[in-house]
Amino acid sequence: MTTSTAATRSLDFETVFGGPPTVTAQAPGRVNLLGEHTDYNDGFVLPIAIAQHTRVAMRRAPDNVCTLYAARLGETVCFTLDEAPTEHFASYVYGCLSEARQTGIDVPALDIHVSSEVPMGVGLSSSAALEVATLRALRELTGAPLDDVHIAQLAQRAEIEFAGVNCGIMDQMASSLADTTHALLLDTRTLARRRVPLPRGSAVLVLDSGVARTLAGSGYNQRRAECEEAARQLGVKALRDIDTVASLDALPQPLRRRARHVVTENARVLKAADCSDPAAFGVLMNASHASLRDDYAVSVPELDRLVDLLQDHAQVFGARLTGAGFGGACVALCDSKALQRVAQEVLAAFSREGFTGRLLVPPAAGA
């Protein structure tokens, strides 16, 4: 059963459900510093958590109906655990409950309240934050023996099975295990990981290009298929198993270019993880953008322009598109004392060229 009603916006749990929640949990969005489109190739990634969180409050429902209220949308959706709701945002939550059930967790019907500060649709993993926060709240409510890696794995499965995105595990691992002061160096094949401090004197800036990621779904799945085909033709399990670009010579185009991005990007991540010099780290970010633009073909002119403006700024060490691409956000490593100035100057220049960008990280005060 699925019913949806447009309710008044941003009500709190008590107002919606007439009593307090039993548990509340939260999880952050993430921005990927380096290692784009490598996770579904068993490769390496280097994301970091952002300050914005998604919060999920829940309690057991009085009957067998789950009621989900999304404060940002002002929408309520009702469903039972036996039938997936059709509303897109609800499918993430339902997917998590359903995956948890399949692992043997006794999931009761729930009253659920979701609120989020994580910007949506720009590549900062608002969906992973929702999934991880949902599973954390469920763990607390039921006492289920789930560790943080297990939560990330269930969240990834929920996204693949119920939201229809054939994603890697980076976003869910970052939301579940990263913090805002260290990047998470993750080997997506083994899930081995290490916390990596940001290079001395640097901080992370994220700007939205204002371009909607309309092609992200289809383009993403196509790139993924190209990588799988390249690995098949090379006779390896995944492109992670290729170390040198010379090994790619036998591939036809565009597979050779796609594979070259993955091979060179993995090398950049491993190099960056040992970089204490922000300038050297920045050079790797700039090279990553060029590779995503030229070899992987997931950039758009507006992203290229915003990245150029960032890279040209004296207080920026390096910049690139972040997330799946086809629109969305850019990430820059900046002098930590100049973040606001860089944001203002670059956004002003972007706007003089007729584009509308905005500051996403660090979040504006009161945002």
Ligand code: GLA
């Ligand atoms: C999306 C996916 C991730 C990853 C990135 C690209 O964010 O969810 O798994 O593949 O794109 O690096």
